[in-house]
Amino acid sequence: MIRFLSPGFAWALAVPAVILVLYLLRRRFLQQQVPSVFLWRRSIRDYAANRPFQRLMKNLLLPLQILAALALALALMHPAIPGGEAGQTILIFDVSGSMQTQTAGRTRLDRAKEEALKLIGTLPAEEKITILAAGKEPERLALSADREEAEQTIASITCGKDGADTDKALSLADAIARNTDKDTGTNVFIYSDDLRRNRISYRSSSFALSIVNCGAGEENRSVYSLEAENGQAFARVANFGEACRVSLTCEADGVLCDARETEIPAGETAGVSFSIPETAKLVRVSLREKDALAADNSAEAAVKRSGSRKAAVMSDSLFLESALKVRPELTVMRTEESALSSTEADLYILGTSPLIITRTLPEAGYDPAATAFGPFSWEGETTAVTGSPAVSLTENPLTKGLTMKNVFFRCIRPVTGGKTVASLDGKPVIACTEGTVVLGFDLHDSNLPLKYDFPVLIQNILDWLLPEETAGETDAGAPMALTESDVRTVAPNDEPEELQERNAQGRELTWILLAVFLLLMLAEMGVSRYVG
Amino acid sequence: MLTDKFLSRLDTLALAMRGKAQGGAGGSRRSRQTGSSAEFSDYREYIPGDDIRRLDWNAYARFDKLFLKLFMEEQESQVTLLLDASASMEAKWASARSAAEAVGYLALTGGDRLCLHCLKDGRAARFPQLSGRAAFPRLTGWLDTCVPDGKTDTLTETVKRTEGLKKGLCFLITDGYTEDALKETLDYLRYMRQETAVIHVLSAGELRPELDGALRLTDSESGEHIDLMADRSALDAYQDALKAFLKDVRENCSSREASYLLLDGGESFEDCFIPLLSRSGMI
Structure with a gap:
């Protein structure tokens, strides 16, 4: 439904009526009697035949004037239709490591940012924009921001090295959407790459979801899983491109201990096992071939002891x-x-x-x-x-x-x-x-x-x-939750120092x-x- | 009313008629019949009983045979005046009346019988026949009673209702506003063995309209009106239509052996009518 933002100018709708009245008043012909209109009738017929638009022009002027006056009146009344009203838009950026994959000098995240900025340019000026980063845990980067702030926030987004849990990000978006005015509605846009890995199963009626694929198809393989135990290291390698043969090396405590090759069909994964020394504590498996994303070409894992102390x-x-x-x-x-x-x-x-x-x-x-x-x-x-x-x-x-x-x-x-x-x-x-x-x-x-x-x-x-041999595994730069027992500092005199644990009560209860x-x-x- | 001076000029003129008169009564027009007029016509051999006063002795001396001289029979013709008295003629009625008066004078002084029909309201009102110079005042009196206030549905139909049309001269005095440019009317008159002469009367306002601005032109006869922006283009278009109309009328007259003259109601009748008559071959 059309609304008028300036209804006070409704008086301008009377202008066409005034034009019509003036036109009718002006159209008073001087009466003149002639012996016969015989020749005049013929002349007008011929005149009109030679000037086909003359009659049309004479008749067209009044409606054109009326249309122009109507258009001016409507413009003054500032018509507006729904859709231009400001609502809430939530942009979710996949900041997993794969978004660093480069193609033609641009990463997938760069492409995501470009698409997001284009979208922001089409939104109403009063639109509230919320920006979430979907990593292992969703992070709220901007909440109900204006356009300028949103653009700055988008420019500052960087990728992590972990995967992306888009379902958690969507859950957060859902919570934000539920607090939004239902009349205006919420639109959620996810900017992600290959969505086979990040399958989106979360659905909600609180928002309308759009998925923007920011790149896929580049030749990329990754070592996405590695476990080591009892003299064996087991890695899973994913192939996001065409079928290929990959070569993997395994290092135990920095020393090359094994190498394997395997065929991986397009879009599939393959498991590869390596033999490692019994005394190895840290294992690293790496792909030898370079691809679009080097960050995921290796994985490390601490060797788990099977409890034999x-x-x-x-x-x-x-x-x-x-x-x-x-x-x-x-x-x-x-x-x-x-x-x-x-x-x-x-x-x-x-x-x-x-x-x-x-x-x-x-x-x-x-x-x-x-x-x-x-x-x-x-x-x-x-x-x-x-x-x-x-x-x-x-x-x-x-x-x-x-x-x-x-x-x-x-x-x-x-x-x-x-x-x-x-x-x-x-x-x-x-x-x-x-x-x-x-x-x-x-x-x-x-x-x-x-x-x-x-x-x-x-x-x-x-x-x-x-x-415990490991308090957990984490990638460099990623946060890790620790308990007091996981951390011990030792003074230079070999005397242990104590860390203050924030929540010791649970430990005590245990x-x-x-x-x-x-x-x-x-x-x-x-x-x-x-x-x- | 025609002036005496103009009438005296008309005395020297006579209406021209291509065909031979068949009026029956004595007149001044040649007839096919041979008679006792002074104008030699032909010879024939003498038959006992012929008037010996007609013998041509010169021919006898030449041919040693008796020949009889024959002389032209001079008979009167009928001149019919069809005067369009519709409302559209009002603007040029003076000219039309003058033309009817002048033609009637020529007819009466030429020894012809004059029949006047006033065409209006779909009827051809007939006035009693006149002959002789002495009947001219009656002509003018009847013309005074004609008032151009009628409607002419179609000129042809009105002309067809004309009674007493006999072979002779027919002068159609009209403004000629018919869709076929008098074609059917002329065909009918020709059928009725009339030597037709069309006196096409148009007023100065019709020949050279001086209109300007937004006008509602109302037909004086039918009441039809046309709203018009009388600008230069419209006037030029009118002139084009007028020229085409006059051309059609002339061509229709020419093709039906009818004489034609265009009488401009804006000019002095007595100055222009006789030359027009002469040029058109009506005198």
Whole structure:
């Protein structure tokens, strides 16, 4: 429906009527009688025949004048039709790595920007423009911006190295659209490349969706998946162009270890496996042929360990063994002092008092009679504990989740050296370094093993000494979510520093549940009695 | 009214007639019949009983035979005046009346019988025949009673209603506004053995219209009107139409052996009529 933005000029519609009246008034002919109109009739007929448009011109002038007056009146009233009203337009840019593919010196993202700028040029001046970047997670770059701001934002968009989750971006667009005035409507435009990868399954009635394909067909292959485990690396290669034969190389810890070739049909993927050394920690698979997008021609992955870690334990504490077995990947081996040097393990638990838990044995080996181990040292005699002093804990990853309430010791062997983790009456009873934790007491001389603090402490020690091989994989430059246990800083004096975790409560809850589980398990096995 | 001076000029003239008179009564026109007029016509052999006073003794002396002289019989002709008295003639009625009066005078003084018919409203009103110079005042009196206020549906049909048409001269005084440019009328008159002479009377306003501006021209006869922007182009177109019309009328007259003269109502009748009569061969 046509509206008039300046209805006040409706009076101008009367002008054609005035013209008509004036025309009619003006058209008063002077009456004249003639003997006969015979010859005049003939002359007019001939005149009209020779001037075919003369009569038409005479008759055309009035309607032309009226039309011109009508057009002027309508123009003054400023007619407008729907569609020109400002609404909401949401532009979603695929910022995946493939948008960096170049053709004739322009990337796909450049093309997307050009198309978007063209579109913006056709929008009403009052149109609200929202710009989203669709990467792994959608990012809102501009919200209800004006044209100038939108153009500047578009110019500043850059590609990432990850893929694009357009469904998440559409979900965000949907939420924005629902808040838009329904009378004006929302249009969503997605600027993306090869949509076979980024299949758009999200649909909503809140907006009208248009997909702008910004390029495909360039010859491009990518190594888009890589996993390494148990001496094997498995890569998946995608071919976005014509059928071809590709050559791949595999490097383990920077050293070329394998090479393969494979045929990939057009638009298909192929899996390729490589042999890697057992001790490899980082694997990289690369395509040898160059294509339109080099950024996706290689992939890296950390080699996953299949949980085979060994702990060599000299202690006969069942509580200790039980606490160690909470870790499914940890294999606990009882060992004797004499076999210690020949035992290869990831963790050594030595002695009883102090109880030394270490990753590596000293070169000189372990001497149970020694009063020092690495930087740690202790008295030769234990110190009796009188009364029931409380255990003081320091802020340390090893003390996470610990309260040490109602933990009593009969006697202790204070440990000096390293960083104090817990102390009793000012005497360090638990100390640690980067690779060693020393408990300055015999587990049998304390009721600690009976407390839920004990399995929590052991797990803290294991996390400290045997952290997970990977906290996750991410590409360079991409963000990564980490927990406190994933990150540990070590001071130059080899003393660990603690990172503050923003949300420790969830972590604590996890260990509480773990402790409860252990407690229940211990209850089944029997309870030691503390005699103090 | 014609002046005496003009009438005295007409006395020296006579209407021309191509054919031989067959009026029957004595007149001044040649007839095919031989009679006792002084104009020698032919010879024939003497038959006992002929008037011996007609014997041509010279021929006897030459041919030693008796021959009788024959003389032309002079008889009167009928001159018919068909005067268009429709409303369109009002603008040039003076000229048309004068022409009828002059032709009537010539006819009466030439010893012809004059029949006047006034054509209007689809009828040909006939006036009693006149003959002799002494009847001229009656002619003018009847012409005074003719008022050009009638309608002429078609001139031909009106002419056909003319009664008493006898072989002779026929003067059609009209403005000639017929679609066929008098063609059918002339054919009829020719059929009726008339030596037709067309006196085409047009007023100065019809021959040289001086119109300007937006005009509603109303036909004085039919009431039809035409709205006209009388600019130069329109006047030029009118002149073209007039020329074509006059040409058609002349050609129709010429092809039917009818004399034609165009009488301009804007000029002095007494100055131009006699030369026009002479040029057209009507006298």
